[in-house]
Amino acid sequence: MGGESTTRTVPRSGGSTGAAQVGSRLGQRLSGVAVALGLVLFLGGFAWAAVVYRPYTVPTGSMSPTIAAGDRVLAQRVDGGEVRRGDVVVFRDKSWVTNANVVKRVVAVGGDTVSCCTDGKLTVNGKQIDEPYLPKGSLAETKKIPTVTVPEGRLFLLGDERQGSLDSTAHLTDAAGGTVARSAVSARVDAVVWPMNGMLKRPTGFETLGTLSQAGPLRTMVLLIGGGAVLILGGGAYGPIAKRLGGRSRPRTEPVGAG
Numbered sequence: 426m427g428g429e430s431t432t433r434t435v436p437r438s439g440g441s442t443g444a445a446q447v448g449s450r451l452g453q454r455l456s457g458v459a460v461a462l463g464l465v466l467f468l469g470g471f472a473w474a475a476v477v478y479r480p481y482t483v484p485t486g487s488m489s490p491t492i493a494a495g496d497r498v499l500a501q502r503v504d505g506g507e508v509r510r511g512d513v514v515v516f517r518d519k520s521w522v523t524n525a526n527v528v529k530r531v532v533a534v535g536g537d538t539v540s541c542c543t544d545g546k547l548t549v550n551g552k553q554i555d556e557p558y559l560p561k562g563s564l565a566e567t568k569k570i571p572t573v574t575v576p577e578g579r580l581f582l583l584g585d586e587r588q589g590s591l592d593s594t595a596h597l598t599d600a601a602g603g604t605v606a607r608s609a610v611s612a613r614v615d616a617v618v619w620p621m622n623g624m625l626k627r628p629t630g631f632e633t634l635g636t637l638s639q640a641g642p643l644r645t646m647v648l649l650i651g652g653g654a655v656l657i658l659g660g661g662a663y664g665p666i667a668k669r670l671g672g673r674s675r676p677r678t679e680p681v682g683a684g
Contacts, residue, residue: 449667456663463656470649477501477642479612481515483528487584487591488513491558492528497619501641505607508580509638510534510549511628513614516582518605521596528614529582529592530558530628533575535607537634540573541566547583555630558585570594579604615641 478499486494491513500515508514512531521527532547532554533539539549546553547565556565567588575581581604584590593603616624624644627637 452663452667456660459656459660459663463653463658463660465653466649467653467657470646470653473642473649474499474646477646478615479515480618481526481528481612481614487586487589488528488530489586490560491530491585491625492614492617496617496622498528498614499616499618499643500612500614501643502611503613505610507638508534508607508610508613509636510537510631510634512638513625514580514582514610515612515614516605516609517611518609520599520601521591521605526611529584529590531580532583532631533573533581535575535577535579537575537581538572539570539575539581541570549631549634552633556585556628557630558626558628560586563587566594568594571597573597573602573604575604576601578607580607580610613638613641615643 478501481498481500483492483496483498484494492498508531510531510533513528514531515526515528517524517526533549537549538551539547541547542565543553545564547556548554554565559565565587566583573581573593579601581593583592583594593605596603614625616622624640627640629637631637
């Protein structure tokens with residue numbers, strides 16, 4: 426034959442195209458599973474959080490520096506019977522504020538005796554309480570608190586900013602002696618989410634008086650949502666990445682020989 430030449434295709438990788446197709450199909454299936462699982466985790470985490478938590482905006486600085494005015498918090502829905510000393514709670518009491526939520530820290534529960542101050546510290550059941558959440562250098566209270574015995578089923582609450590907080594000390598002359606019913610509590614604050622200050626620190630100063638509340642499942646929810654987002658993004662990116670890499674490894678042609 427004349428000077429004709431033919432060409433043949435030589436895969437750069439030296440592997441078979443069939444194996445590449447099988448690998449591509451497997452990758453597509455795995456990416457689909459990753460996206461599906463990611464959606465379940467992502468949406469499930471948000472749904473769980475919507476059931477367990479409620480967002481609140483704190484309008485005043487009475488809980489500063491723990492919670493500043495205008496901060497957005499997440500509070501776990503709890504029954505008032507679950508509240509313990511040291512908890513920061515959300516409640517409603519008409520004798521305090523009409524038709525508005527109040528955020529304060531529980532310092533004594535039913536049966537406790539509370540007073541201030543002994544060596545500049547709050548005293549509950551005769552024990553001085555360390556309160557590291559107070560503004561640096563501030564006293565546990567700016568005025569003398571007479572000894573108060575908290576009735577069963579009620580709570581004694583203070584703001585962390587003791588100088589400007591209209592808390593139980595401002596309601597001592599009320600019929601309830603400044604205390605609030607446990608049933609008035611609707612939620613317990615777990616974290617400040619805007620700005621992103623994170624979870625509230627445990628009020629360890631109250632440990633000598635009894636068990637503290639455990640943090641809610643917020644960290645687990647964040648892990649679910651974050652993990653779901655990673656799976657969704659990773660699974661969704663497989664197709665474009667595989668296509669781009671496949672384009673780089675296209676087969677080349679070379680002459681087979683001349684007749």
